[in-house]
Amino acid sequence: MRDWSAKGQSGRGICFHRQIEYALRAIVxxxxxxxxxxxxxxxxxxxxxxxYLAKVLxxxxxxxxxxxxxxxxAVSFLPKMPAPPHLGRR
Numbered sequence: 875m876r877d878w879s880a881k882g883q884s885g886r887g888i889c890f891h892r893q894i895e896y897a898l899r900a901i902v903x904x905x906x907x908x909x910x911x912x913x914x915x916x917x918x919x920x921x922x923x924x925x926y927l928a929k930v931l932x933x934x935x936x937x938x939x940x941x942x943x944x945x946x947x948a949v950s951f952l953p954k955m956p957a958p959p960h961l962g963r964r
Contacts, residue, residue, distance in 0.1 A: 913931065
């Protein structure tokens, strides 16, 4: 398990809405993976309730930040890879 506590300059914790916190944790987890993973794997890593995390990931999918795919009876998620920036002249 990761220590998800964040300290601001004042030494107090930074307060995020729970949905935002779970979304950030899920994106961090998915960014380090190359294969699809289930909600239960993400929930275990992020220490988030699977049912609530499913709703968060559904919102991220609708925002086109993650990709979801149905595999048998489970849904797996992949990070949405951004297009590489164009560095040359057009």
